[in-house]
Amino acid sequence: MNRTVPNVEAARTRKWVALLALIAGILVQALNQSTIQAALPTLSQELGANFTTIQWVLLSFQITLAVVMLSVGRLADMFGKRRIFIAGNLFFGLASLLCALSPSVYFLIGFRVLQSAGAAVVTVLSMAIVAEIFPDSEKGRVLGIAAGSNSFGHFVGPILGGYLIGAYGWRIAFFILVPCAVLAALLAARYLPALSPSGTSRRFDILGATLIGATMCSLSLGLSYGQLLGFAHVYVLLLIAASAISFVAFLYAERRVAHPVLDFELFRSRPFTLHIAIAALAGIATSGVTFLLPFFMQLALGLTILQVGFVMAIVSIEIALIAPAAGYLADRLGAHRVTLIGLATLLVGFLVASTSNLDNSQLGFLLRILPMGIGIGLFMSPNSTVIMAAAPATRLGVASGLIGLTRMIGQTTGIALLGAVFASNVARSAGMPVDVTDASPLAISQAFRLQFFIVAVVIGATLLWSLKSRPEKPA
Structure with a gap:
């Protein structure tokens, strides 16, 4: 019995230390989102990008986030939440490094797509892992801590990012995310418990996710090109029509899939x-x-x-x-x-x-x-x-x-x-x-x-x- 008490206390301590890994991931995502939004005018000036193009630094991230978030749960079921969470942080860190090294705004937009894929994994699985490793009696407190961490990141991000970008240029906004993401991955590897795959047979609706992504992307492109070419231009009309067709196809397909x-x-x-x-x-x-x-x-x-x-x-x-x-x-x-x-x-x-x-x-x-x-x-x-x-x-x-x-x-x-x-x-x-x-x-x-x-x-x-x-x- 004397050995049991220390073991219980050690398990409890490890669980709360594991929360640090999750909080680190949440903070990184909050810093990323709040810093980049505040820095858009600076990015536009330093990269020589017009208003229409610079919007895609946000749009590419948001569209990818929406689509990838739909598949993260299925990946976690197949390979385990801990493994995918660690991989998501490392992938986000690598993508952030690529963003920092972008030679043009178009490379930056492309690398933001990769960055968003890692962000989707961390965002979705942070809450899922909390729900799995903490009992119901502690979930409210833990979710409150997680929400507070997210708020803290959104508070600190614009100020920290504003200071660093003003002093060192826009690339520092992405460089600082790299060690933060790696630290989150290391903490997760060290302290997160082994969370086995659920083995569920639930299938991922890849067709639905693809169609909703096509709808959002074609609509956003149509609205963006409309600013440059005019909304009566044939390319703009084709993109908006493609968005409408994709959305109708999405509604049709969703009525015919099991999940x-x-x-x-x-x-x-x-x-x-x-x-x-x-x-x-x-x-x-x-x-x-x-x-x-x-x-x-x-x-x-x-x-x-x-x-x-x-x-x-x-x-x-x-x-x-x-x-x-x-x-x-x-x-x-x-x-x-x-x-x-x-x-x-x-x-x-x-x-x-x-x-x-x-x-x-x-x-x-x-x-x-x-x-x-x-x-x-x-x-x-x-x-x-x-x-x-x-x-x-x-x-x-x-x-x-x-x-x-x-x-x-x-x-x-x-x-x-x-x-x-x-x-x-x-x-x-x-x-x-x-x-x-x-x-x-x-x-x-x-x-x-x-x-x-x-x-x-x-x-x-x-x-x-x-x-x-x-x-x-x-x-």
């Missing part, structure tokens, strides 16, 4: 369908303005990348602090009601942000976008709660995956679609065809303000639509 990416049975629930659609629309609206924030701050307001990093970091931590309060309110008032409050706050936030102008100081601009962050924080968690509550207990995993996929599709569509709208409005404000990166601060400012009006209309329509949903009783 579809999209489970149509879930959409028999009206609250589920409505709130998934609301999540997509809100994702389009918010991503369509948040990715533009660094461009406005650097190109119009003339802020340094470090100053941009501070603003982006404050908004990130604001969202992270609001989210737990939104969960508490959802338990007290009902998740549907808090979703409505979040949408209403987001609407007000967009309208307030539309008052931004060239006379704003860094503080003045920050104060104008803080209400938007409050709205995002209030909306996301309660809306997901409604979706999960509407799903049958046997399909909670599928519903959770669908929330993530919807969020990815919304973000990708928002960047491509509203990026095209913004570029068009910049040219209209300038009175002549001009790239965003070469436009005057006044033209960028006018288009930026109009962009917030446009997304306010989208959110306003979404709010009216969500009022049709039958609210659940407060918990």
Whole structure:
């Protein structure tokens, strides 16, 4: 018995040390996402890339992430979560090194595809491994720690990245990810327990994943080329038509496979369908303005990348602090009601942000976008709660995956679609065809303000639509 107690304590200690490996992986991904978004204007200037092309540094990553995330669970079932998690970190580190060494923006976009594949593995398996190695009595605390780590990474990333990029150039943003990813892999190899493959016979819907990837890619390409060639150009029309055909084929195929990416049975629930659609629309609206924030701050307001990093970091931590309060309110008032409050706050936030102008100081601009962050924080968690509550207990995993996929599709569509709208409005404000990166601060400012009006209309329509949903009783 004396030997048993130390063994139990050693196993418990090892389990919590293993959490460090998972947290390291989560932090690396948060640093990557938050740093690169804040650095887009700098990347555009230093790589000589126009606004349309530089969007693909984000779009290539997001599209690949959405597609690969669908297959990670199956790979883990076949080869084991620990092995795939380690490989994912190492692959991410290698891809980050290639990104840092990219000789042009086109190489960078290609290497971001590889980087995203590794990121998808780490993102999906971090939570899956937590669920497997920790008992139910500790999962809540551990998942809270993991979420806090992600928030911390999104807070530190823009500031650290802003300082390093300002001092050493854009390549350092990718170089610093390499040792971090290797460290995460080493910690996982040393401390993660051997997690055997599940041996499940569940098949991966490769056709569905391919078709949804083709849909997102062709749509994004069509919207991007539309900025350069005009939306009536034959190539643009063909790409948009290809996107529509791929999407119809995806819907057709999903009804005929045993284990579809999209489970149509879930959409028999009206609250589920409505709130998934609301999540997509809100994702389009918010991503369509948040990715533009660094461009406005650097190109119009003339802020340094470090100053941009501070603003982006404050908004990130604001969202992270609001989210737990939104969960508490959802338990007290009902998740549907808090979703409505979040949408209403987001609407007000967009309208307030539309008052931004060239006379704003860094503080003045920050104060104008803080209400938007409050709205995002209030909306996301309660809306997901409604979706999960509407799903049958046997399909909670599928519903959770669908929330993530919807969020990815919304973000990708928002960047491509509203990026095209913004570029068009910049040219209209300038009175002549001009790239965003070469436009005057006044033209960028006018288009930026109009962009917030446009997304306010989208959110306003979404709010009216969500009022049709039958609210659940407060918990």
